Amino acid sequence: MADQIGTQVHNSEMLKRRYWQRQLLAYFLATAGVIVMTGLIYVFCADSIPNISMLYLLVVTFAALTLGRGAAVFCSVLSFLTFDWFFVDPKYQLTVQYPSEWLALCMFLLTATIIGQLTALLKTRMEEAQKSRTETAALAQASWLVASDIDRDRVLIKLLEAIGSVTDAEAIAMLLRTATNDEKEEWVYCAAPPTLPRDEISLEAVKIAIVQGKAVGWDESTLWSKALADVHQQGKAYLPITFENQTLGVICLKLKTGFIVRTNEKKVVDSLVNHAAVVLHRDELLQIQAQANALAEVDRLKTALLSMVSHDFRSPLTSIKANVGSLLQEDTTMDSQTQRATLQAVDEETDRLNRLVGNILDFSRLEAQAWATKKECTPVAELVGPVLASFDDAQNERIRLELDSTQDLWIDSVQMTQVLRNLIENSLKYSRGQITVRVNLEGKEIGIDVIDSGPGLPKGEEQDIFKPFYRAAAFRESSLPGMGMGLAVCKGLVEAHHGTLTASNRDEGGAIFHIAMPNEPSSPPPPRVIALRS
Numbered sequence: 001m002a003d004q005i006g007t008q009v010h011n012s013e014m015l016k017r018r019y020w021q022r023q024l025l026a027y028f029l030a031t032a033g034v035i036v037m038t039g040l041i042y043v044f045c046a047d048s049i050p051n052i053s054m055l056y057l058l059v060v061t062f063a064a065l066t067l068g069r070g071a072a073v074f075c076s077v078l079s080f081l082t083f084d085w086f087f088v089d090p091k092y093q094l095t096v097q098y099p100s101e102w103l104a105l106c107m108f109l110l111t112a113t114i115i116g117q118l119t120a121l122l123k124t125r126m127e128e129a130q131k132s133r134t135e136t137a138a139l140a141q142a143s144w145l146v147a148s149d150i151d152r153d154r155v156l157i158k159l160l161e162a163i164g165s166v167t168d169a170e171a172i173a174m175l176l177r178t179a180t181n182d183e184k185e186e187w188v189y190c191a192a193p194p195t196l197p198r199d200e201i202s203l204e205a206v207k208i209a210i211v212q213g214k215a216v217g218w219d220e221s222t223l224w225s226k227a228l229a230d231v232h233q234q235g236k237a238y239l240p241i242t243f244e245n246q247t248l249g250v251i252c253l254k255l256k257t258g259f260i261v262r263t264n265e266k267k268v269v270d271s272l273v274n275h276a277a278v279v280l281h282r283d284e285l286l287q288i289q290a291q292a293n294a295l296a297e298v299d300r301l302k303t304a305l306l307s308m309v310s311h312d313f314r315s316p317l318t319s320i321k322a323n324v325g326s327l328l329q330e331d332t333t334m335d336s337q338t339q340r341a342t343l344q345a346v347d348e349e350t351d352r353l354n355r356l357v358g359n360i361l362d363f364s365r366l367e368a369q370a371w372a373t374k375k376e377c378t379p380v381a382e383l384v385g386p387v388l389a390s391f392d393d394a395q396n397e398r399i400r401l402e403l404d405s406t407q408d409l410w411i412d413s414v415q416m417t418q419v420l421r422n423l424i425e426n427s428l429k430y431s432r433g434q435i436t437v438r439v440n441l442e443g444k445e446i447g448i449d450v451i452d453s454g455p456g457l458p459k460g461e462e463q464d465i466f467k468p469f470y471r472a473a474a475f476r477e478s479s480l481p482g483m484g485m486g487l488a489v490c491k492g493l494v495e496a497h498h499g500t501l502t503a504s505n506r507d508e509g510g511a512i513f514h515i516a517m518p519n520e521p522s523s524p525p526p527p528r529v530i531a532l533r534s
Contacts, residue, residue: 026067030075033059038082053083060112064119072116080109135268138162142275152283153190159276160192160251166268167261169253171196174241175206176249176280201252202236209238210247218266239269243277251276316349323349373496375521378413380404380439387420395428403439409446410519415493419501420448422486423513427452431510441519446499448515456505465503466491 037059041052056079064072084094142162145155156174164172173196176188189198205216217237235257241249251273255261261269323346327339334342380403388396409416420437427435431454440447457465468488494501499517506512 023070026063026071027074030059030063030067030071031078033063034075034078034082037079038086042086052087053079056083057112057115060116061119064116065123069117069120072120073113076109076112076116079112131265135166135264138166139268139271142272146275146278146282150282150286152279155279156190156276157192159272159279160190163251163253163269163272164192164194166265166272167253168256170194170256171200171254173198173201173252174249174276175201175252177210177247196252196254200236200254202238205236205238206250206252209240209250213240213242213245213247215239218261239273241273241277241280243281248277248280316353319349320346320353373412373415373493375410375412375497378409378411378416380407380409382413383409383411383416383420384437384439386417387424390421391424391428398428398434399424400434400436401438402436404441407439407441409439409441410521411446411497411517412493415496419490419493419515420450422490423450426486427454427511427513430454433510444519446515446517446519450513451506451510452512453508453510456509457503457511459505462503462505466501 034056037055041055056076060072060076060079063075067075081094085092142159145158149155160172160174163169171194173189173191176190178188209216215237217235218239235255237253237255239251239253240247241251323342326334327342384401384403388399391399424435424437427450431452433453436449436451438447438449438451440449466487468485491501494515494517497517499515501513501515503511503513
C-alpha cells in the first residue's frame with residue numbers, strides 16, 4: 001500500500017510538471033511572436049505606417065486563440081514594453097516625452113489586454129458549445145438506439161463509442177455479469193474501438209465497483225486507492241451499470257494522461273451508463289418473456305395433445321373393445337366370414353392406433369433432434385412400394401402414380417416413406433376422388449407432388465396446417481379422425497433433408513402438396529466448433 005501511495009504522489013508530481021512545461025512553452029511562443037513582429041516592423045515599416053502599435057494586437061489575438069488567456073495577457077504586456085522601448089521617443093528607454101504618448105501607450109495596453117481576454121473567452125465558449133453539441137448528439141443517439149434497436153450487443157457497442165467520444169478516452173471496454181446454467185457467475189467481455197484489452201482491467205477494481213455500486217477512479221473516492229493493483233491502473237475508471245440497486249456490469253475507461261473530466265461530461269456519461277442499464281434490463285425482460293412464451297407454448301401443446309389423445313385414441317380403442325367383446329361372447333353364432341370381418345376391423349383399428357402413436361413419437365424425436373437423416377441411393381420403387389402396401393385394395397384403386405421406376409433418389413428411405421404415407425393418407429381422408437402421386441427428378445433436385453380432388457385448404461391456413469396439433473376449424477368437430485400431427489412430422493422430415501414442403505389449392509379444385517429437396521448424398525458433418533466466450 002505504501003508503494004501504491006508513493007506511486008500516486010509521483011504521478012501527481014509528473015502531472016504538475018507537465019502542466020508547468022506547457023505553460024512555459026506558451027509563454028515562450030508568445031515572446032517569440034512579439035520578437036518576430038518587432039523585427040518585421042523594424043525592418044519594413046517602422047516609419048511608413050502610422051499606428052504601427054496595432055500590429056501587436058495581431059500577436060495578442062493569435063496568442064489568445066492558440067496559447068490561452070495567461071499567454072495573451074503576458075503577450076499584451078510584453079508588446080506594450082517592446083513598443084515603448086523600440087518605437088517611442090526617446091527610443092531604447094522605458095520613458096516618453098509627452099503625456100499624450102503615455103495615454104496612447106496605456107490605451108494600447110488596455111486594448112490589447114481586453115482583446116486578449118475576450119478572444120480567449122470566445123475560444124473557451126466555442127469549445128464549450130462544440131462539446132455541448134457533441135454531448136447532446138451522443139445522448140440523442142443513445143436514446144434513439146435504446147428505443148429503436150433491440151439487439152443488445154449492437155446497442156451496447158454504440159453506447160461505448162458514445163462514452164468514448166464524450167470523455168475522449170484512449171480505450172474502453174465493458175464487463176457484464178451473467179449466470180451460467182450451473183448458476184455460476186460468468187463475465188462477458190464487450191469492447192468498442194479503441195479497445196481496452198481485458199488483461200489491462202483490474203478485477204479487484206471491478207469487484208469493488210460491483211459490491212459497492214460506486215464508480216472507482218472516476219472521482220476522488222478513497223475506493224480507488226484500494227483498487228490499485230499496480231501502477232498500470234492509474235488513469236483508469238470503472239463505472240458500475242446499476243438498475244434498481246442491482247449491478248449488471250462495469251464500464252472500464254482508460255483516460256488520457258492529464259485529462260480532467262468536467263462535471264457536465266460526468267453527467268452525460270452517467271446518463272449513457274443509465275441507458276446501458278436500461279438495455280441490459282430490457283434484455284433480461286425479453287429473455288424472461290421468451291421463457292414464458294415457451295412455457296405457454298408447451299402448455300398449449302400439452303393441452304392439445306391431451307384433447308386429441310382423449311378423442312382420437314378412444315375411437316380405435318372403443319372399436320377394438322367392441323369387436324373383441326363380440327368375439328368373446330359364448331353364445332355368438334358368427335360365421336367364419338363375419339369373424340374374419342370383425343378381426344379385419346380390429347386389425348385396421350390397431351394399425352390406426354399404431355400410426356397415431358408413431359406420429360407422436362416421430363414428432364418427439366424431431367423436436368429433440370434425435371432422428372438423424374441417413375441418405376442412401378434408393379430406387380423409386382423402394383420408396384413407393386412400401387407406401388402402397390400399407391393401404392388396402394380399395395384405397396390403392398384411388399391412387400394413381402406418375403413416376404419413372406428407373407430413377408434413383410438420394411434419400412432416407414425410412415423417413416421419406418413415412419412422409420409419403422402421411423401425405424397420401426391425409427389426401428385419402430379428405431378427398432373421395434382420385435389421388436395422384438408424381439415423382440420428378442430434374443437435375444439435382446427431387447420434386448414429389450401429392451394431388452387430390454377434395455375440398456381444398458381453408459383460405460389463409462395453407463401453412464398453418466403444418467403446425468403441431470393444428471386442424472382447420474371446419475374439421476375440429478368433425479367425425480374424421482386426426483390429431484394434426486401427420487403433416488407436422490412430414491414437414492420436419494423434409495426439412496431434415498434440406499428440402500421444403502408446401503401446400504396450395506388447385507384452380508380446378510383440391511389441394512396439392514409439393515416437396516422439393518436436393519438429390520445428392522449427405523455431405524460430411526462440419527467439424528464441431530466450440531465458441532469460447534471472452
